[in-house]
Amino acid sequence: MTNETKYETHEHDVLIIGAGGAGLRAAIEAMAAGARVAVVSKSLLGKAHTVMAEGGIAAAMANVDKADSWSTHFRDTMRGGKLMNNWRMAQLHAQEAPDRVRELEQWGALFDRTSDGDILQRAFGGHTFKRLCHVGDRTGLEMIRTLQDRGVQLGVDVFMECTIIRLLTDGNRVVGAFGYWREQGRFVVLKAKSVVMATGGIGKAWRVTSNSWEYTGDGMALAYDAGAELLDMEFVQFHPTGMVWPPGVQGILVTEAVRGEGGMLRNKNGERFMEKYDPQRMELSTRDVVARSIYTEVREGRGSEHGGAYLDISHKPADYVKQKLPSMYHQFKELADVDITKGPMEVGPTCHYMMGGIRVEAETAASSLPGLFAAGEAAAGLHGANRLGGNSLSDLLVFGRRAGIGAAAFANKTSAPSIDPAQITEAERDMVAPFDRGEGENPYSVHRDLQEVMQNLVGIFRVAEDMDKAMVELEKLKQRAAKVRVEGSRLFNPGWHLSNDLKSMLTVSEAVTRSAVARKESRGAHSRIDFPKLDEQTWGKQHNVITRDGDRMKLQQVPVDAVPDKLLELLAEEK
Amino acid sequence: MADAILEVFRGNQEAGGAKQYTVPIAPGMVVLDALHYIQGHLEPDLAVRWNCKAGKCGSCSAEVNGRPRLTCKTRMDALPTDKPITVYPMKSFPVIKDLVTDVSWNYRVNKKIPPFTPKPNTEWKMYQEDVDRVQEFRKCIECFLCQDVCHVVRDHHMKEEFGGPRFFVRVASLEMHPLDNVSRTKLLKNELGIGYCNITKCCTEVCPEEIKITDNAIIPLKERVVDEFYDPILKLVRKIRGTAKAE
Ligand SMILES: Cc1cc2nc3c(=O)[nH]c(=O)nc-3n(C[C@H](O)[C@H](O)[C@H](O)COP(=O)(O)OP(=O)(O)OC[C@H]3O[C@@H](n4cnc5c(N)ncnc54)[C@H](O)[C@@H]3O)c2cc1C
Ligand code: SF4
Ligand code: SF4
Ligand code: FES
Numbered sequence: 082m083t084n085e086t087k088y089e090t091h092e093h094d095v096l097i098i099g100a101g102g103a104g105l106r107a108a109i110e111a112m113a114a115g116a117r118v119a120v121v122s123k124s125l126l127g128k129a130h131t132v133m134a135e136g137g138i139a140a141a142m143a144n145v146d147k148a149d150s151w152s153t154h155f156r157d158t159m160r161g162g163k164l165m166n167n168w169r170m171a172q173l174h175a176q177e178a179p180d181r182v183r184e185l186e187q188w189g190a191l192f193d194r195t196s197d198g199d200i201l202q203r204a205f206g207g208h209t210f211k212r213l214c215h216v217g218d219r220t221g222l223e224m225i226r227t228l229q230d231r232g233v234q235l236g237v238d239v240f241m242e243c244t245i246i247r248l249l250t251d252g253n254r255v256v257g258a259f260g261y262w263r264e265q266g267r268f269v270v271l272k273a274k275s276v277v278m279a280t281g282g283i284g285k286a287w288r289v290t291s292n293s294w295e296y297t298g299d300g301m302a303l304a305y306d307a308g309a310e311l312l313d314m315e316f317v318q319f320h321p322t323g324m325v326w327p328p329g330v331q332g333i334l335v336t337e338a339v340r341g342e343g344g345m346l347r348n349k350n351g352e353r354f355m356e357k358y359d360p361q362r363m364e365l366s367t368r369d370v371v372a373r374s375i376y377t378e379v380r381e382g383r384g385s386e387h388g389g390a391y392l393d394i395s396h397k398p399a400d401y402v403k404q405k406l407p408s409m410y411h412q413f414k415e416l417a418d419v420d421i422t423k424g425p426m427e428v429g430p431t432c433h434y435m436m437g438g439i440r441v442e443a444e445t446a447a448s449s450l451p452g453l454f455a456a457g458e459a460a461a462g463l464h465g466a467n468r469l470g471g472n473s474l475s476d477l478l479v480f481g482r483r484a485g486i487g488a489a490a491f492a493n494k495t496s497a498p499s500i501d502p503a504q505i506t507e508a509e510r511d512m513v514a515p516f517d518r519g520e521g522e523n524p525y526s527v528h529r530d531l532q533e534v535m536q537n538l539v540g541i542f543r544v545a546e547d548m549d550k551a552m553v554e555l556e557k558l559k560q561r562a563a564k565v566r567v568e569g570s571r572l573f574n575p576g577w578h579l580s581n582d583l584k585s586m587l588t589v590s591e592a593v594t595r596s597a598v599a600r601k602e603s604r605g606a607h608s609r610i611d612f613p614k615l616d617e618q619t620w621g622k623q624h625n626v627i628t629r630d631g632d633r634m635k636l637q638q639v640p641v642d643a644v645p646d647k648l649l650e651l652l653a654e655e656k
Numbered sequence: 657m658a659d660a661i662l663e664v665f666r667g668n669q670e671a672g673g674a675k676q677y678t679v680p681i682a683p684g685m686v687v688l689d690a691l692h693y694i695q696g697h698l699e700p701d702l703a704v705r706w707n708c709k710a711g712k713c714g715s716c717s718a719e720v721n722g723r724p725r726l727t728c729k730t731r732m733d734a735l736p737t738d739k740p741i742t743v744y745p746m747k748s749f750p751v752i753k754d755l756v757t758d759v760s761w762n763y764r765v766n767k768k769i770p771p772f773t774p775k776p777n778t779e780w781k782m783y784q785e786d787v788d789r790v791q792e793f794r795k796c797i798e799c800f801l802c803q804d805v806c807h808v809v810r811d812h813h814m815k816e817e818f819g820g821p822r823f824f825v826r827v828a829s830l831e832m833h834p835l836d837n838v839s840r841t842k843l844l845k846n847e848l849g850i851g852y853c854n855i856t857k858c859c860t861e862v863c864p865e866e867i868k869i870t871d872n873a874i875i876p877l878k879e880r881v882v883d884e885f886y887d888p889i890l891k892l893v894r895k896i897r898g899t900a901k902a903e
């Protein structure tokens with residue numbers, strides 16, 4: 082018996098890792114192209130991060146502000162990203178988002194309506210016009226249900242609660258993946274002619290985060306291990322408004338829609354401090370600016386009772402607040418004993434979104450490895466140095482679809498892969514090793530220490546000295562993680578699962594820190610105390626790229642693609 | 657800081673029982689925080705599902721002091737402190753391990769339901785007043801607490817014959833969609849066994865999204881079934897008027 086047949090094995094044309102918006106949209110498109118498709122996810126179907134998205138999907142439909150157009154959306158996205166964006170992705174995204182939203186409606190999604198019977202749009206930070214299509218503050222739920230139902234109806238194979246721990250390769254071509262069923266702990270081989278990585282972000286490496294246990298950066302780490310390039314890993318978005326009190330809910334997101342609907346930020350002296358930092362856009366400035374402003378107010382002693390700022394929407398009629406922000410109303414009432422129709426919320430920055438990730442081609446979402454595609458938060462390029470709110474959900478639709486097309490086309494023109502079983506044996510051995518250790522640390526304590534390191538040393542404001550310290554600490558944590566011990570059986574064992582997720586978190590944490598040390602300027606979400614200014618001459622012209630070189634991480638700089646003249650004119654225009 | 661005692665089910669299909677843990681209480685703490693404390697400090701192999709920790713994903717369902725609840729929205733300070741807080745898996749689904757149950761039945765039921773099907777040449781205009789009632793159903797986060805509490809599933813184990821309140825909510829969201837054009841009444845009557853529901857309203861009581869499952873979804877659907885199957889004249893009138901849905 083060969084090693085390969087020892088395991089439960091499935092074969093598809095296209096394997097999609099991740100069942101969030103990006104993965105499901107890719108699946109739908111690959112199925113439409115006639116491919117046999119499987120989708121894998123760590124959680125149950127419908128529970129991916131996308132379900133939590135609140136505020137809306139950005140698309141220049143011009144239903145509310147008639148003057149909106151793709152070119153303004155393009156300009157807003159590029160300016161918000163401080164021109165670190167892949168211009169072609171930003172262009173495709175702005176041009177295609179409206180059709181992708183209409184498609185959702187045609188598959189059964191029910192957005193809030195304008196009085197003319199069209200999809201209603203709301204204001205959001207950094208967007209010139211009212212642009213976010215939404216359903217109260219549960220837009221992500223509407224989106225994931227719609228996509229999930231569509232995928233199930235088309236007959237996609239879904240492998241839920243199955244964690245991928247390794248990409249399988251043939252030479253440098255990606256030909257499938259190896260993972261385990263969370264329930265039983267049994268291993269499974271998933272062969273495919275092409276693979277789409279749609280695994281989302283990395284926020285669980287920080288202590289204060291809006292992200293769930295799933296966000297351990299697996300997709301980026303697995304792609305890196307297989308040889309793919311990671312782009313601009315220093316750009317980690319801290320959302321300005323997470324909950325700060327009580328302790329158990331610290332970091333949980335307070336949607337930007339609160340500010341979109343007119344919410345005001347004040348410090349403990351009652352001052353609307355955004356007047357100082359961005360008098361024009363005020364609360365609806367970009368996220369990097371608002372997050373730094375709140376942080377600065379707190380650091381200078383003008384914070385709220387529990388170390389944040391006050392966010393107030395209570396000047397709006399109570400019924401309006403409950404209708405437009407129902408889940409915020411319940412979240413604060415039930416978890417923090419605050420009635421947001423009567424008084425202010427306390428908010429502070431929380432680690433939220435990863436702009437960096439797997440480097441892809443704009444048109445096809447192909448990574449630098451043959452057979453590997455990436456879309457959604459796991460991919461990089463669209464958002465540059467800072468993402469605008471609402472641009473992620475549209476990203477998932479636009480580039481999820483493109484990845485589906487790209488992966489199906491690749492599968493169509495290639496033969497079934499062969500897989501060298503040695504890589505499987507090795508992955509299995511590493512995975513079960515923590516059971517065999519007689520002694521060793523609990524993986525949870527290593528995770529807690531990692532979160533402290535990233536929170537305290539590679540947070541909103543960065544400085545070389547801290548980050549050098551972080552590199553030393555990460556090295557120690559890597560050694561500790563290699564020696565953790567797990568108890569119990571393989572049956573649904575979260576401690577065991579974490580022992581492996583830790584490796585992904587350590588890889589992405591190191592990539593973030595190395596890239597952040599290298600970028601000696603402040604741009605978008607990356608703020609250096611020691612280099613507080615933009616450096617257009619050098620860093621404005623280059624990206625950081627991380628690759629694996631044996632056991633070591635290699636960092637290089639590559640030039641930023643020049644924006645074609647026609648689009649440059651758009652960027653220069655005023656509205 | 658005060659401590660709380662939690663009594664948590666530990667075990668699987670074959671064997672298991674309650675185990676007690678002492679957990680320090682912090683302000684505003686929820687039951688899921690306490691479970692995470694156990695995982696992180698006492699027994700790392702405690703199995704529990706969760707994702708959002710904010711009542712949005714419907715992963716963390718369990719029975720707290722005997723009531724089906726989202727553990728991420730159940731405050732410790734709202735529970736009596738004089739006796740241990742019990743946390744058990746949802747009873748209507750087979751246990752996999754500890755608080756994690758096999759909910760795959762729900763996904764199988766869902767597959768039986770014909771998807772949203774618009775009329776040919778639909779003009780995509782809808783007004784807020786027409787979508788309001790459907791949006792209520794679309795708030796469902798698939799926590800399956802209603803499925804857990806419904807006696808048809810819980811006590812009578814009728815999983816083959818019955819769809820359960822969650823899927824009546826889903827059918828209602830399709831049937832009442834202003835632009836949908838197929839009828840699912842036959843499915844409701846036959847495969848989903850809506851007749852087994854005797855309107856006890858237990859499902860509505862536990863729904864964390866406060867969906868009025870019985871009043872707004874089940875009763876109107878039952879009426880449609882009655883019209884369709886037991887009132888042929890009304891059905892004829894509808895056909896003539898062109899308001900009947902295709903089958
Ligand atoms: C609270 C909150 C609110 C937000 N609100 C908005 C908003 O209003 N508008 C907006 O545009 N954006 C918003 N965002 C951001 C946006 O929701 C996310 O960026 C987006 O949903 C990510 O989608 P995705 O498809 O890339 O990944 P996800 O939806 O996170 O899906 C990732 C999938 O990959 C799977 N996976 C991961 N690792 C593995 C592995 N090793 N093996 C198998 N499967 C794996 C997971 O199980 C999951 O199914 C919000 C984010 C949060 C946290
Ligand atoms: S009202 Fe019907 S569906 Fe709801 S719990 Fe009672 S019997 Fe079950
Ligand atoms: S209807 Fe309510 S109780 Fe039932 S699954 Fe949906 S959210 Fe949960
Ligand atoms: S963890 Fe998402 S509902 Fe409780």
